[in-house]
Amino acid sequence: xxxxxxxxxxxxxxxxxxxxxxxxxxxxxxxxxxxxxxxxxxxxxxxxxxxxxxxxxxxxxxxxxxxxxxxxxxxxxxxxxxxxxxxxxxxxxxxxxxxxxxxxxxxxxxxxxxxxxxxxxxxxxxxxxxxxxxxxxxxxxxxxxxxxxxxxxxxxxxxxxxxxxxxxxxxxxxxxxxxxxxxxxxxxxxxxxxxxxxxxxxxxxxxxxxxxxxxxxxxxx
Amino acid sequence: xxxxxxxxxxxxxxxxxxxxxxxxxxxxxxxxxxxxxxxxxxxxxxxxxxxxxxxxxxxxxxxxxxxxxxxxxxxxxxxxxxxxxxxxxxxxxxxxxxxxxxxxxxxxxxxxxxxxxxxxxxxxxxxxxxxxxxxxxxxxxxxxxxxxxxxxxxxxxxxxxxxxxxxxxxxxxxxxxxxxxxxxxxxxxxxxxxxxxxxxxxxxxxxxxxxxxxxxxxxxxxxxxxxxxxxxxxxxxxxxxxxxxxxxxxxxxx
Numbered sequence: 049x050x051x052x053x054x055x056x057x058x059x060x061x062x063x064x065x066x067x068x069x070x071x072x073x074x075x076x077x078x079x080x081x082x083x084x085x086x087x088x089x090x091x092x093x094x095x096x097x098x099x100x101x102x103x104x105x106x107x108x109x110x111x112x113x114x115x116x117x118x119x120x121x122x123x124x125x126x127x128x129x130x131x132x133x134x135x136x137x138x139x140x141x142x143x144x145x146x147x148x149x150x151x152x153x154x155x156x157x158x159x160x161x162x163x164x165x166x167x168x169x170x171x172x173x174x175x176x177x178x179x180x181x182x183x184x185x186x187x188x189x190x191x192x193x194x195x196x197x198x199x200x201x202x203x204x205x206x207x208x209x210x211x212x213x214x215x216x217x218x219x220x221x222x223x224x225x226x227x228x229x230x231x232x233x234x235x236x237x238x239x240x241x242x243x244x245x246x247x248x249x250x251x252x253x254x255x256x257x258x259x260x261x262x263x264x265x266x267x268x269x
Numbered sequence: 270x271x272x273x274x275x276x277x278x279x280x281x282x283x284x285x286x287x288x289x290x291x292x293x294x295x296x297x298x299x300x301x302x303x304x305x306x307x308x309x310x311x312x313x314x315x316x317x318x319x320x321x322x323x324x325x326x327x328x329x330x331x332x333x334x335x336x337x338x339x340x341x342x343x344x345x346x347x348x349x350x351x352x353x354x355x356x357x358x359x360x361x362x363x364x365x366x367x368x369x370x371x372x373x374x375x376x377x378x379x380x381x382x383x384x385x386x387x388x389x390x391x392x393x394x395x396x397x398x399x400x401x402x403x404x405x406x407x408x409x410x411x412x413x414x415x416x417x418x419x420x421x422x423x424x425x426x427x428x429x430x431x432x433x434x435x436x437x438x439x440x441x442x443x444x445x446x447x448x449x450x451x452x453x454x455x456x457x458x459x460x461x462x463x464x465x466x467x468x469x470x471x472x473x474x475x476x477x478x479x480x481x482x483x484x485x486x487x488x489x490x491x492x493x494x495x496x497x498x499x500x501x502x503x504x505x506x507x508x509x510x511x512x513x514x515x516x517x518x519x520x521x522x523x
Contacts, residue, residue: 090349171331172368172427176382176434177358179351186385191372267371268416 052233053242061225062246068142068211068221069250073204075147080154084192085184087159098155106152110213113149117141118217134218142214150207157199161192166269194265201258205251222246282307282438282469283328288337290323297323298334299493305438310470312484312501314477316516319491321473322365325442328471329360342437358386361431365443367423369415369430375402376411379430387434394433401429405459421452425459438469445476477520481505489513 086098105113118141121127129140165188173187212223226243230236283305290298297320305311313321326332328339330346330353339346341360347353369378379398383389389397402408405425407418415423424444431439441460445453457479464470464483474480480487480501487504489497489512497510505521508514 166368168364168366168368169370172362172364172370172430174354175329175331175357175360175362175364176430177354177356177386178382179354182385186381187370194372268414269371 049238052229052235056225056229058222058225058242058246061220061222062250064139064219064221065208065211065247066250068139068146068214068219069204069208071143072146072150072207072211075143076150076154076203076207079147079151080158081189083151083155084158084162085189087155088162088184088188090180102152102155105149106156108149110145110149110210111216114142114145114213114216117145135220138214138217138219142211142217142219146207146210146214150203150210153203153206154200157196157203158189158192160199161194161196162188164195165191191267194267197258197262197265201255201262204258205255208251208254209247280307281305282309282342283471284338284340285324285328286338286340288324288327288334288339290327290332290334292323295493297493298327301337301495303488303495303498305469305471308467308469309485310464310468310472310483311486311488312480313471313473313488313490314475314480315490315496320493321490322442324490325440325471325473328438328440329357329362331362354386358382358434359437361434361436361439363424363427363431363439363441363444365446367415367420367427367447369423369427371415373414374411375407375413375415375418375426378415378426379433382430382434398429398433401432402426404432404462405429406455419452420448421455424448424452424456428456428459428463432463438471439463441470441472441474443473443475445474475520477505489516491516 083098083101086094087102089095089098118138121144122137122141128137129144131137131140169187169191170183173183178186211221214221215224215227218224222243226239229239233239281304283303285301285303288298288301289296301324303324313324315321323332327334328341341356344356347356369375370381373381376395376398379401380391380394383394383397384391399408399411402411405428407422407425407429410418410422410426415426418426444460445456448456453476457476460470460472460479461483472479472484484501487497487499487501488495489504489508489510491512496512497504497508499509504513505517508517
């Protein structure tokens with residue numbers, strides 16, 4: 049029944065999916081945090097940039113963002129992100145696009161977490177002489193992160209599935225392989241089921257794990 | 270208890286001149302002039318909404334003021350930025366709702382400012398923190414998180430956290446108002462000890478017993494103004510203003 053799988057490297061394809069997810073998740077977490085910091089900063093210019101970025105980027109379809117990284121950044125502007133071969137260039141462009149897009153959601157999740165931190169925490173931190181970056185880094189963000197592990201898990205699951213869009217610029221991840229198999233093989237339902245199962249194998253454990261982490265790290269008041 | 274607490278004035282530490290602040294249409298601080306001498310314990314009392322807390326919070330600029338001037342230790346209160354942070358490190362603040370850092374242990378609450386603001390090394394900060402926790406009577410709770418402590422213990426930790434910065438002055442914004450009655454005294458006792466040790470203190474409170482026993486001066490505030498400023502003995506036995514008489518008659522006879 050599974051003979052048709054011969055000649056297709058499913059594991060390699062899903063490995064690319066995992067790598068796309070991993071690098072984009074790390075990137076989004078960092079850039080999303082920076083954006084959230086900008087959105088609550090006392091500097092009006094930073095606030096304006098953060099707000100504009102989030103509202104523009106999260107309202108553009110991901111496909112458009114990913115295709116732009118290839119057609120706009122690479123083919124028109126010649127951005128190669130330090131790579132020589134097409135496989136690596138496309139992979140890095142996809143990570144860049146996914147990061148740029150997912151950061152806006154990380155930022156908003158985090159900002160809602162910042163709003164759950166009582167204002168007294170900030171006042172007490174300022175009262176002992178901490179400056180704004182210290183207040184944010186030492187007091188507000190650690191508490192904000194703990195309260196948004198749940199929402200961030202949803203963002204991570206969405207990101208894992210969104211990596212399939214990278215197939216549009218020729219990254220050989222799971223969805224790209226699925227397209228090839230659907231063209232060449234007859235077992236269409238089985239192929240879809242296999243890939244659906246593969247994604248559930250990736251997202252279900254990370255969702256459950258983060259759900260557990262969320263309970264573990266929650267701040268008691 | 271009703272004996273005079275002699276003033277220990279040796280120069281002015283905080284000077285407020287003609288300070289005004291509005292919250293929208295509410296004129297919450299109206300031409301406030303107040304001078305606090307080094308080593309002096311000033312208790313601010315008065316009806317709710319009279320501007321007591323706002324006055325206290327204005328001294329370290331947690332509330333900005335609309336006009337007037339606040340001078341601390343000879344220097345005008347700076348605007349936002351590094352200088353303001355440096356000034357706040359010298360002004361200890363204790364809040365009504367404790368505001369201990371919820372994600373940090375009691376010990377870390379007391380060492381954080383020493384390490385990040387005073388740039389002490391971790392070991393020295395730890396030692397100092399444990400000494401202070403011992404002084405306020407919560408040394409055994411050092412490894413716990415704030416939520417595991419009673420309100421009275423949390424407030425004493427908050428006092429230790431402020432003292433760890435070696436402040437020139439301590440501000441208390443209704444430090445016992447959120448406490449269960451049986452915990453009020455343990456906090457007041459720590460404050461009395463501080464006063465005896467010569468700390469300059471501004472205390473906003475409804476605890477008349479504390480005002481009597483620890484204050485060098487009582488400042489009575491109502492409707493955004495300082496109505497009366499006198500010694501505790503005179504204030505409680507023979508207040509000069511009608512507003513203060515009215516206030517005292519309501520709180521002292523029940």
